[in-house]
Amino acid sequence: MANIKSQKKRIITNEKARMRNRAVRSELKTATRAVKDAVAANDGKKALETALYACKLMDRAASKGVIHKNQAANRKSGVMKLANTVITDEDRAAYVAPAKKQPVAKGGTKKAAAKAARQAAMKEAEQAKDERRKKQQALEAEAAKKKAAAEAAEETEEAAE
Numbered sequence: 001m002a003n004i005k006s007q008k009k010r011i012i013t014n015e016k017a018r019m020r021n022r023a024v025r026s027e028l029k030t031a032t033r034a035v036k037d038a039v040a041a042n043d044g045k046k047a048l049e050t051a052l053y054a055c056k057l058m059d060r061a062a063s064k065g066v067i068h069k070n071q072a073a074n075r076k077s078g079v080m081k082l083a084n085t086v087i088t089d090e091d092r093a094a095y096v097a098p099a100k101k102q103p104v105a106k107g108g109t110k111k112a113a114a115k116a117a118r119q120a121a122m123k124e125a126e127q128a129k130d131e132r133r134k135k136q137q138a139l140e141a142e143a144a145k146k147k148a149a150a151e152a153a154e155e156t157e158e159a160a161e
Helices: 005-040 044-064 069-083 089-094 110-160
Strands: none
Touching: 005 044, 005 069, 044 069, 044 089
C-alpha cells in the first residue's frame, strides 16, 4: 500500500476507471453477442438494429478511451460484415432509427436547485415590480388629470369674475 497521499488518491481513481471500463467492455460483448444471435436466428431486421446499436456503443467506448479507435473500427467492420449476411434491402428500407431522447433539464444537485429557485424568485419579483410600476403610473396619470381639471376649473372661475 502506498504511503503518499496523492498515490492513494490515484489508486482510488484508477480503480473507479477500471470498473467503469470493465462495465463498458462487458456491454460491448453483450451487444456483439446480440448481433451474433440475430444472425444465427436469420432475423435480418433484428440483426440490423443490434448491429447499429453495437456500432454506436463501440464509437462511444472509443471516444471515452476504453478501447482504441482502430480497435473500434475493426470490431464495427466485423459486426457489420456478419450482420450483412442476413440483412436484406427490405430490412434496410423498413428500419426506423430509434427516437432520440429529449434532453433532461440539468441539475439534480442542491446547488442547481438553489440557482433555479433564485431565478424563479427574481422573475417573480420582477413581475411584481412591473405591476407596482403600472399601478403607480396609473395613479400619477389620474392625479395629473385631476390637477388639470382643477386648474381648468380655476381658470373658468377667474374668467367668470
